[in-house]
Amino acid sequence: MTEEQTKDRRNFLVMAIYGLGALIGAALAVPATVYLLWPPRPKKQEWVEAGSLTPLQPKVPEEMVFRRNRADGWKITSEKATAWVVKMSQKDIIAFAPQCPHLGCAYHWEVQNKEFLCPCHASRFSLEGDVLSGPSPRPLDRYEVKIEGEKLLLGPVYSPKEQRS
């Protein structure tokens, strides 16, 4: 072998080492990065039965307590959940998520004033969940609602403001 050939051969070997090394590195690094940094697809919240609509008075919010399954990674926990449910009419049911959109406090219905009041920072909401006063940045969040006979089914929570826009 001439000196030239020896040099060429050496260069080829070095390039091959780097090339194969890079291929292996990429085949490991790319899936690993995706695996570590790609968050899993969020689970769709299943429809859950919250209770019967029969005892509801028109336009009087009731706090309904029900159990729902929450997926936390590989764990499914069954937890208690609540909803403020208002029967606007026979067909029109609103179910509010129980947290104030301001900082997540639990609000309640003030029977005398006929409004929702959050005890933390005194946000006040109308029967439809619109902000009357206080620091809440948006109306009350709502559950998606499905009615089957007299059963109320609740789905994922959404903000009516985002929905409208």
Added chain:
Amino acid sequence: MNSLKDHLVRWVEHRTGLETAIKNFLYEEIPASSGWHQVFGSVAVFLFLVQAFTGLLLAFNYAPTPGEAYNSLKYIMSELTGGHLMRGLHHWGASLMIVVVVTHMTQVFLFGAYKKPREATWIVGVGLLLLTLAYGLTGYLLPWDNRAYWGTVVTTQIASKAPLVGSYLTRLLGSEQSIGVVTFARFYALHVLLLPPITSFLILLHIYLVRKHGVAPLPDDRGATKKFFPEQVFKDTVAIFVAFMALFVMAVAVKVPLERLADPTDTAYIPRPEWYFLFLFQTLKLFEGPLELLGTVVLPTLAILALLMVPFFDRGACKRLAQRTVALGVAGLAAIGWAGLTVTAIVTTPKTPISTEEAGTTVNDWQHLPPEALVGIGYFREERCATCHNLAEGTPRIGPNLATTSVRKSPAWMMEHFRNPSSLVPGTSMPPIHLDDSQLSSLAAFLLKLTPQNARALEAAPDVAVAGAMVFKANQCGTCHTVNGEGMKIGPALNGLSQRRSKEWVEEQIRNPQSHSSETMMPPYKLSQSEMESLVTYLLSLPAVKSLSIAQANSEVLERFQLPSLN
């Protein structure tokens, strides 16, 4: 640009000596006869790094406790992008590692590369082989599926049979009663905390010793040397690439086993170890009774000692393969013995029995279910069991597919499992079901009728029929009437009712039996509108059964009680 790089390299070199160290490592002189036969050590180191890397990534989403472990592994494999690949690499990497380590060892053995002064290198190598097997043993439990559980039960049982230390080992491994959290924690800590640093240390020691004595030359090699880089590094890299491609393809294409959650009460399960332990497993079977110890402890210990002593048995200077007939013979016999034992173990493994027939009559349609089981469907729906369990095939859920697992259980097992799931399946994430005994027994009755073949059909039972069956059960109609072969024979069997009676007639019969026959023993029932509706719909949906026993029952009943004619 170049001058900046040079400057940087010089700066680092001056402070750390890194460049010299790398150059010393890469430009080591190796015998001219080095070549493709010596690539396996590098491949083994590479695979160890892949195992460490994928293991580390798995640990980001793995919960190391029984039950949780299984669920988190399922989560990794089904929810996380790339999770399936990571576990595939780790799982098959373990097997490939064994293959490569043993090949490496065989090569060293056949080429006599363990001879003086390289005895210590060989001994450290044997240590690394044992460590590799220890990873396999401890890692086997970590998925906490049935395979892992039962495989480890057998392993710990073997350990308990060791003379003198057996009972102590059992306590140390926390496996006195059965294996659970303690054994799991021990195995996990060994697998991820203790073994890796020991392995890293031994690998470094091994490489140091290889470097100290230089790469072993072939017998005829005298004189000329070449540099480690790039000649040998190229060959190593190609070999590593081939091994990695094989591993990658396996991880993508071959299904990684994950059976259902470990079930200590599954008496039908046939435990088998990983393929590389099958020869040991088969050896055990050769020795029975008092000789068992020979297979479990004596022979393996002797084998390990023999491996360690190889450089001291064989002290001749001869390294030429053709003249090493004894070494060749020993290696050949070992290979044949190993292969024979492994193949025998595979061939004699019975196929897992799916005993649908033992579960009694098979039912292929909801209409043929006894009312009790149909009521069970109601509770199955009420308790939302389907959130976690599949009946028919489909995307795997968090719990086991009930159609394939229920047939092997007894009703008593099911009742206990419903009341307190973790008492029978430790670590399960299933919540207890709050139903009374009779309701639970209905649920069990339904599940016992499930098979993979009929799951979809049974699942399709309409709500109204389920509601009807519930009314049927609540009013204890079964104490007098037979439906689908279950119930008493005091009243007429109700199958095929729709061919005999109209809806109105049946309703009237239930409300006021006297209206059709003054001699009837049947009491009147007060049912609500909806109860009546579903009960009657259900009863009229019952198929006519040609079963002899029911036909006989009908005629007997007719004779004894002279009830209204059925025809």
